[in-house]
Amino acid sequence: MAEQDPKPKKAKGGSALGVIVPVLVLTLVAGGGGFVVGKQIIAKAKASVAGVGKPADAAPPVPIAVKELIPIVANLLTPEGSWVRLQTAIVYEKADAPQIDILSAKIADDMLAYLRTLTLTQLQGASGLQHLREDLSERAAVRSDGHVKEVMIEMMVIQ
Structure with a gap:
């Protein structure tokens, strides 16, 4: 008969640092992407408010x-x-x-x-x-x- 070990073996688990680092990296990447997209949206909004791209000879609206x-x-x-x-x-x-x-x-x-x-x-x-x-x-x-x-x-x- 095989003898059983009375002490259970500890399961190998990741440390807290192994979880925090990927989450931190992903958060920074998402934040940077949001910043870039936000800047592009603001630039387009400013351009449309300023009237860039409007035809100079646009007819007035018909009542x-x-x-x-x-x-x-x-x-x-x-x-x-x-x-x-x-x-x-x-x-x-x-x-x-x-x-x-x-x-x-x-x-x-x-x-x-x-x-x-x-x-x-x-x-x-x-x-x-x-x-x-x-x-x-x-x-x-x-x-x-x-x-x-x-x-x-x-x-x-x-x-």
Whole structure:
């Protein structure tokens, strides 16, 4: 029989210095990297505030206005008995203000006709809402000969 040693052997372990040195080195490397990146960000921010890179012949911004359209209630193509209520607003240049009342009525009629051709599956999800907004904006721009810049969907309820 083999004799067992009554004293257990000590496990070899690392000293505290073996742990502290790598942690200290990694902390210094991370701090130095943060310092360099921070300096680059500050330099870019100062350059953008100073106006470096701005074109000298930039056009002044065009004043725009927003007009809410009347709420539209339409039945969808499928499924039968489904309805949509759409509340929208149009964005246009202020210079086009005198004719916008007539254009807004035409745009609302066009939206009503378009909504009646849609199905419920075309309106589902975020992509369906995005496609609807893009289609309505494109139709409004065509209907107004480019006077309407964008259509904003304020609320849509499907029943």
